[in-house]
Amino acid sequence: MLVERIMYADPKTPVNCVFTARIKGEIQEENLISALAKIQQKHPLLRVKIDRTSEPYPFFIEVKDIEPVPLRIVPRKTEEDWFTESEKEWMHLFEDERKPLAQLVWIKGQKVSEILWVLPHCICDGTSLVTLMRELLSLLDDPSVALDSYPLFDSVQDFLPYDFNVRKKKRKARLYLIMARLFFLMQRKSKKGSPGKNYVVHWKLSPAVTGQITAKSKAQDVSVHALLCASFMEAFRQVQGKQAKGKVISPVDVRHFIPEIRQDHVFAFAPTVELSINKGNQNVLDNARQIKKDLKEKIEKMEARELLWMGEHMHPVVERMISMMKTSNGGHDVTLSNMGRLTIPNAYKNFTLETIISPTVAFPWLNSNTLVTTTYNQHMDFTFMSNENFLPKEEAIAIKDKALELLTS
Known part of the structure; x- marks a missing residue:
């Protein structure tokens, strides 16, 4: 795909x-x-x-x-x-x-x-x-536990509904491909050059601080995810000033839209939503409320099956996409993946699961700013990844510190 x-x-x-x-x-x-x-x-x-x-x-x-x-x-x-x-x-x-x-x-x-x-x-x-x-x-x-295998999907055709209008969608796909080619022709490479050394900043919050953030979200009628997005985008703005984009990319689990892809399937596709803060409003809670509203509306409009199918018509420009991601600053501050509470047991017969560390990945993109958060055993855990040429590690730590201050104030 x-x-x-x-x-x-x-x-x-x-x-x-x-x-x-x-x-x-x-x-x-x-x-x-x-x-x-x-x-x-x-x-x-x-x-x-x-x-x-x-x-x-x-x-x-x-x-x-x-x-x-x-x-x-x-x-x-x-x-x-x-x-x-x-x-x-x-x-x-x-x-x-x-x-x-x-x-x-x-x-x-x-x-x-x-x-x-x-x-x-x-x-x-x-x-x-x-x-x-x-x-x-x-x-x-328990080595005797049985796992049921499942067949691999052959293509995105496996996910199309019976009333999917291929003829009509093909015209749309051709138009998108033409627009994509024109878009890549106009792109300019960043003066920052190739990515530098990849790094990760990792921190884990205590149950007390985790509970404080959860309680704040509930009291203010915003989701934890919306509060995280608003706090980190405001932190980028306060640390980077005019360089901050005020935008975050948020992956969404495709299983919400395509139940044929089960929770226990290994699968790669995660559709994304772009969310923004109001540049004229520095109030984190106001921005969190707007983000919650925007996210709900965008998820309701998302056509994940069509996205998968449309993507198959974009293969001729994939190499240009990858080249652009390796050389472009991008239009967002960070990709924020909130995996939420992890449903993994803590106690076992011969061992205990002491803690989970959120996933890490070293993207080869110039703008590889990625924040992953998980919650396990009442601890919120964060991994913040980037590369030195795009976002110096000291600056990433300053953004993390400012975001935590905003989250807990």
């Missing part, structure tokens, strides 16, 4: 998601290997390679005798080993066609371990990562 190709980028550019869980207790290596085998058998995208030669565009093809999901074991030395190993995995290139598009890293300690799922973004979204972690922990706790 179009979005899969964008997140694939090209054969030599890794775009990997890393999702980390910290476990207290004993883990047996044989149980990890057994769990990975069951999970791989369930999810068809863990049994595919990317074929780049048979057709004009790359596509997934199932490999019958594919190797097991690799397990890399690292001795645990410090609390920050997860970050060091995440940085390594950002740059891991899944180029061996005999191996699946996934890897597990076990940072092995005597009493505490970290488990890192690593997958290319072209096969998974945030919901997929949560599903894989939940299934892994369940199988580590």
Whole structure:
């Protein structure tokens, strides 16, 4: 699909998601290997390679005798080993066609371990990562748990409703393709050049502060997501001044619109909504109320099935899209993915899930500003990612600090 190709980028550019869980207790290596085998058998995208030669565009093809999901074991030395190993995995290139598009890293300690799922973004979204972690922990706790496999979707045609007017939509698709080509012809490259070193700023809020933010949202009749968007956009404005765009890109789980894609399916497409704050109004709560209203209206109007189908007609300009994202400042401050409360159990027979660290990814785009937040066990957790050439790390920390001040004031 179009979005899969964008997140694939090209054969030599890794775009990997890393999702980390910290476990207290004993883990047996044989149980990890057994769990990975069951999970791989369930999810068809863990049994595919990317074929780049048979057709004009790359596509997934199932490999019958594919190797097991690799397990890399690292001795645990410090609390920050997860970050060091995440940085390594950002740059891991899944180029061996005999191996699946996934890897597990076990940072092995005597009493505490970290488990890192690593997958290319072209096969998974945030919901997929949560599903894989939940299934892994369940199988580590009870190896007899059964997982039901499901067939891989063949194409976007699988998602079209019976009354979809292909003839009418084709005219619209041709017009969009012409407009896209004209748009890319007019684009100028940024003077900032290529992206610098990728980094992540990570922080976790206490249950008290998490509860304070939740209570504030409820009392002011705004969603936590709207409050986060308004607070971070205002923080960008206060730190960056006129350079701030006052816009945020917000991914939405496609499963809300296409129930054939189940909650436990590994799938990559997440439609996005662009949200803005009023440049003449610095009141965070006013802007949060407007964002809540705008988000609701845009989600109600979203045609996810049509978006998937229309995207298939944009393949001729995918390389230009990717080139633009690598060289353009973009029109937004940050992509904010709020994954919400994670439904993963905390207590197991032989271990406990101590904490979850929100997913990280090192995008190759010039504007790679990405904020991911999750809530687990009453702690809100944040990962803020970018690159030094576009947003210096010190500036990202200043934005984070200002946003937290706005969230809790």
